[in-house]
Amino acid sequence: MDEFHHAAAPTYQKLLAYYQPRILLGLTATPERMDGKSVLPYFNNRIAAEIRLPEAIDRKLLCPFQYFGVTDTVDLDALKWSAGGYDKGELSRVYTLSGAVAVRRADHVVSSLLKYVTDINDVKGLGFCVTVDHAEFMCRYFNDHKIPAMFLTGQSSNEERMTAKQRLVTGEVRFIFVVDIYNEGVDIPEVNTVLFLRPTESLAVFLQQLGRGLRLAEDKECLIVLDFIGQANRKYNFEDKFVALLSNTTRSISREVKDGFVSVPKGCYIQLEKKAAKYILDNIRAAYGNTAGLVSCASSFAEESGLELTLVNFLDYYHLDPRAIYKFSSFFRICARADVTEDFAEPLEDMMTKAFARLAVIDSRRWILFLLDVLPRLDDIDFAAMTNVEKRMMQMFYITVWGKAAEDWSSEEVLDNLYALSGSPVLLRELLELLCYQYEQIGFIDEPVDLGFDCPLDLHCTYTRDQLLVALDFMRPATVREGVKWLPEKQLDVFFVTLNKADKDYSPTTMYNDYSINEWLFHWQSQSTTAADSPTGQRYIHHRERGSKVLLFVREFKADRVTGGAEAYTYLGTASYVKHEGSRPMNITWRLDRPIPAKFLKKTNKLVVG
Numbered sequence: 001m002d003e004f005h006h007a008a009a010p011t012y013q014k015l016l017a018y019y020q021p022r023i024l025l026g027l028t029a030t031p032e033r034m035d036g037k038s039v040l041p042y043f044n045n046r047i048a049a050e051i052r053l054p055e056a057i058d059r060k061l062l063c064p065f066q067y068f069g070v071t072d073t074v075d076l077d078a079l080k081w082s083a084g085g086y087d088k089g090e091l092s093r094v095y096t097l098s099g100a101v102a103v104r105r106a107d108h109v110v111s112s113l114l115k116y117v118t119d120i121n122d123v124k125g126l127g128f129c130v131t132v133d134h135a136e137f138m139c140r141y142f143n144d145h146k147i148p149a150m151f152l153t154g155q156s157s158n159e160e161r162m163t164a165k166q167r168l169v170t171g172e173v174r175f176i177f178v179v180d181i182y183n184e185g186v187d188i189p190e191v192n193t194v195l196f197l198r199p200t201e202s203l204a205v206f207l208q209q210l211g212r213g214l215r216l217a218e219d220k221e222c223l224i225v226l227d228f229i230g231q232a233n234r235k236y237n238f239e240d241k242f243v244a245l246l247s248n249t250t251r252s253i254s255r256e257v258k259d260g261f262v263s264v265p266k267g268c269y270i271q272l273e274k275k276a277a278k279y280i281l282d283n284i285r286a287a288y289g290n291t292a293g294l295v296s297c298a299s300s301f302a303e304e305s306g307l308e309l310t311l312v313n314f315l316d317y318y319h320l321d322p323r324a325i326y327k328f329s330s331f332f333r334i335c336a337r338a339d340v341t342e343d344f345a346e347p348l349e350d351m352m353t354k355a356f357a358r359l360a361v362i363d364s365r366r367w368i369l370f371l372l373d374v375l376p377r378l379d380d381i382d383f384a385a386m387t388n389v390e391k392r393m394m395q396m397f398y399i400t401v402w403g404k405a406a407e408d409w410s411s412e413e414v415l416d417n418l419y420a421l422s423g424s425p426v427l428l429r430e431l432l433e434l435l436c437y438q439y440e441q442i443g444f445i446d447e448p449v450d451l452g453f454d455c456p457l458d459l460h461c462t463y464t465r466d467q468l469l470v471a472l473d474f475m476r477p478a479t480v481r482e483g484v485k486w487l488p489e490k491q492l493d494v495f496f497v498t499l500n501k502a503d504k505d506y507s508p509t510t511m512y513n514d515y516s517i518n519e520w521l522f523h524w525q526s527q528s529t530t531a532a533d534s535p536t537g538q539r540y541i542h543h544r545e546r547g548s549k550v551l552l553f554v555r556e557f558k559a560d561r562v563t564g565g566a567e568a569y570t571y572l573g574t575a576s577y578v579k580h581e582g583s584r585p586m587n588i589t590w591r592l593d594r595p596i597p598a599k600f601l602k603k604t605n606k607l608v609v610g
Contacts, residue, residue, distance in 0.1 A: 004028040005204065007039045016042075026393060029211060029534040038316075046442065053207065054247040062469045064213040064267035065223040067245065070112045072230030073105045076199065080232045085201040092131040095198070108303070109197065109228065113147075117193060117224055120147065122154040123170050125193035126202070127177040128209050135177040135178040138197060142175055151177040187235040189215035216465040217520075222267065229276040234286045234296065240319050245270065252561055254284055275539075279357040289330045293336070299338035309340055311433040322434060323562040326357035331595040332430050336444060352431070357563045358436060363448060364461040367393050368439045375432060378422035383409035389454035396456065396467040403466075405475040444597060449573050451492065451549060459594055462568045465496065468553060482527065486539075491548040493539070495524065500557050513587070514554075519595040522552065522575060524583050532583040540588060541577055548577045550590065553598075570600060 006012050006028030026044060040047070056062045073092055079089040117123055127149075129135040133362075135151040142149035143419065150173050152164055152414040161181070167173045169190050194213045200206040211225040232238070239253045246256065246263040254439055256263060257277050261270035272280065286293050297318060298309065307313045310496035311331045314509045325331055330353045335341040346352075362368060362469075370393045376382065386394065397415070398406045402420070406414045421428060446458040457463065457471050469477035474487055485494045513525045516539050530536050543550055553569035 001025070001464075002027045003021070004039055005030050006157070008044060008388060023440075030207050047443070048372060051346055053210075053244060054265040057268060061309045061315055063216050063220060064265065064269075065210070065214065065225050066269045067225040067227065068112075068116050068270070069227050069229045069270070069276040069280070070108075070116075071273045071279075072228040073108045074101065075230040075231045076236075077233060078164075078232065081235055084234065084235075086199060086236075092134050095130060096133045096137040102137065105228075106138060109195065109226075110142065110145050110147065110498045112226055112228075113195070115191075116226060120174065121171075123174045123193045124171070124188075125175040125195065126188075126191055126209075126212055127175055127195040127197050127503045129177050129179050130198040132179055132552055134197070135179045135494055138177045138389070139175075140320060142177075147175065149172040149175040149177060151179075152181055153178070154180040162491075167579060168342060179430045181192050186214065187210065189217035190220065191215070191223075192217075192220050194226070196225070197234060201236065202243075203237075203244060206241055207244060229272070229277050229279055232283055234283065234293070235300075236283060237318070238283055242270075242548075243319075254281055255561065257486035258420045291334065294325060294328065294334045295338045298334050298479060304342070306534040311430060312437050314604075315437060321562055323357055323560070326353065326360055328512075329353060330356060330510065331433075332425065332426050342392065344426045346427050348420050348424045348427055351401060352421075352424070352427045356431070357393050357435060357560075357565060358568075359431065361462050361568045362435070362438050363442050363444075363466075364445075364463075364578075365439065365442060366457050366458055367396065367456060367460055368435050368459075370456075371397060372432060372435055372439075373426065375421075375435075378418045383416070387454065389456050392454070392471050392473070395470045397461075397479070399466045399470050400464065405470050405471075405474065405477075444599070449551075449571070451490070451551075451574075452492070457571055459573045460600070461571050463553070464566065464568045468569065468571070469494070484527070486536075492544070492549060495548045495550065495552050497524065497552065497554045498556075498558050498567075499554065515594055516601060517589065519598075519601055520592055521578065522572070522590045522592060522596075524552075524590060526588065528585045529570075530584065530586055532580060532586050537583070537586055540578065540586070541576060550577075552590065552592065572596060572600070 001012070001015070001024070003030045004012075007016065007026070017434075019562070025048075026039065026042060028039070038045075051059075051061075052223045053062070057064055058314075074092070078088065079090050079094070093106065113123075114120060127135075127138055129138060131149075132151075135153065139149045139151040148578075150164055151165065152161060155530065158162075164173075164176050165188055168176055168188065175195075191213045194210065195207070196206075200209065210223075210225065216539065240259075242253045245265075245268075246261070247265050248400070257272065257280055257309065264270055279308055298314070300308045301314060301317070305313070305317050307317060310320075314320070314331065315325075325334065328334075328431070330349065332341060332344065333349070333353070336343045370390060374390075374394070383394075394408060394409075398417075402417055406411050408414065444460055446461050449455065449457060449459050452562045455471060457468055463471070465480065466477040469480065469485070472487060472490060472492060474480075476483070483496050485496070486492075487494065499514060516522050526537070526540070532541070534540075539548065540548065540550070552572040554572055555567045555569045557567050559565070572594075574593045576593065578589040578591050579589040
């Protein structure tokens with residue numbers, strides 16, 4: 001079924017009720033529905049395959065864009081906001097009926113257009129308006145200023161639409177101003193300019209409207225996008241829009257704005273005028289950039305979304321990474337400050353709030369399911385009855401929360417800590433909700449790695465340094481400062497690889513050159529003191545004959561881009577020596593026993609991250 005984001009429509013519901021398919025394949029360019037409801041339940045909450053806009057541009061399936069964020073002349077900060085958007089009538093009044101204000105804005109649109117397009121006579125443009133009055137007003141203004149234009153609405157006949165398309169393609173008109181059409185199902189590949197003349201609250205609508213100009217066409221080099229950005233209501237979401245345009249989602253949008261959008265797809269460009277950039281940064285900061293913004297979102301959540309206020313609903317509705325909350329506070333503390341839940345006082349609050357940020361990157365099914373089983377019954381755990389792998393998973397949890405290993409499960413200190421968590425019902429409930437949320441976000445197949453003992457670390461899952469070391473029975477992880485840890489009892493060499501090394505974090509002698517050559521091969525550079533004929537160098541070269549294993553853990557950056565703490569590592573599994581070049585340092589090529597998945601390959605490939 002195509003255009004599956006319409007699944008809730010009566011015509012689609014009729015089909016879905018009638019047919020009982022063994023396999024249902026739903027296709028859509030915009031899985032984000034206008035009403036915020038998800039289509040994923042039809043597919044067991046799993047996306048089989050997806051290609052997002054940046055990847056489609058990189059693969060030359062869509063044309064590149066040049067996006068200009070133009071400072072708007074109209075302030076929308078005080079405009080009425082309800083049910084997730086601005087009041088259309090009020091928007092239209094400001095844009096068309098406010099006399100000098102409306103004229104000044106229209107004049108600003110024309111002058112900005114002439115500033116940013118190379119030649120107005122080459123333009124084939126669409127302007128997206130808020131109402132019929134607004135489209136008529138803009139059409140009249142453009143015509144009065146010698147830019148031939150026409151307008152269409154949802155009431156326009158098919159004949160009018162086809163005529164308009166022909167007039168645009170031939171150059172008889174330069175712009176068609178539209179309302180509620182040209183979002184989808186209309187194809188004018190020649191369109192090379194789009195004007196966003198109203199704030200677009202829905203990400204789906206924004207992508208559909210942008211997509212009208214991204215079709216490939218002869219003699220079309222790129223799409224020019226002019227988005228008019230003014231002071232917006234605090235609840236207006238700028239972040240989603242930019243996340244959808246960027247290839248690298250590990251960096252915050254605030255960072256991208258400040259750095260000049262370094263993560264755009266190939267051939268693309270995003271430029272914000274100074275004031276527009278300030279409006280966006282102020283808006284992000286006010287919404288989610290501090291505790292007060294999150295408290296404000298929580299206080300109005302039920303009224304605005306129509307949903308029950310839960311951690312999962314809050315994260316989904318605002319498209320938040322849980323770390324964006326735990327950078328500041330726990331979720332239930334935010335709710336209590338917003339007076340939407342009962343206040344609480346639990347002794348572990350400070351410790352658990354810090355731990356939540358580390359627990360918010362867990363993506364091991366095995367570990368999450370173990371924790372969901374064991375945490376509700378902490379008062380009644382029989383450690384003696386636990387298997388070795390369960391004890392290791394418990395150890396991973398303990399060090400994540402309390403920052404040190406539990407040397408003895410029967411010690412008074414360890415038991416007091418666990419009982420304190422059991423006696424913190426609010427924080428424990430939040431922890432369980434977070435783990436359930438993390439479980440549902442897992443989008444890859446993990447598998448155990450045979451290390452010769454019951455190890456809880458699973459392939460391609462994410463772990464902090466402390467978690468993975470205690471899982472390997474090394475109980476003093478804080479003592480590990482170097483990029484390799486040799487564990488003689490286990491006959492394991494554990495490699496900690498940071499791909500993007502910042503000069504301020506690494507000296508010239510530790511700026512190692514590490515990257516994937518392809519999905520199977522990884523280039524790794526040893527410490528500068530490691531000679532090929534040294535005991536360490538020989539251990540690397542002859543690890544197979546000597547019965548030792550090499551484990552590869554990789555992260556993109558030293559610091560987590562959301563919380564600022566240490567970034568966790570992705571487990572790429574075991575690797576075998578292939579060859580080396582040089583000495584002090586050694587440049588070793590390793591062959592992984594399992595290939596790097598495509599989602600990680602982009603990060604580990606030198607062409608991308610180097």
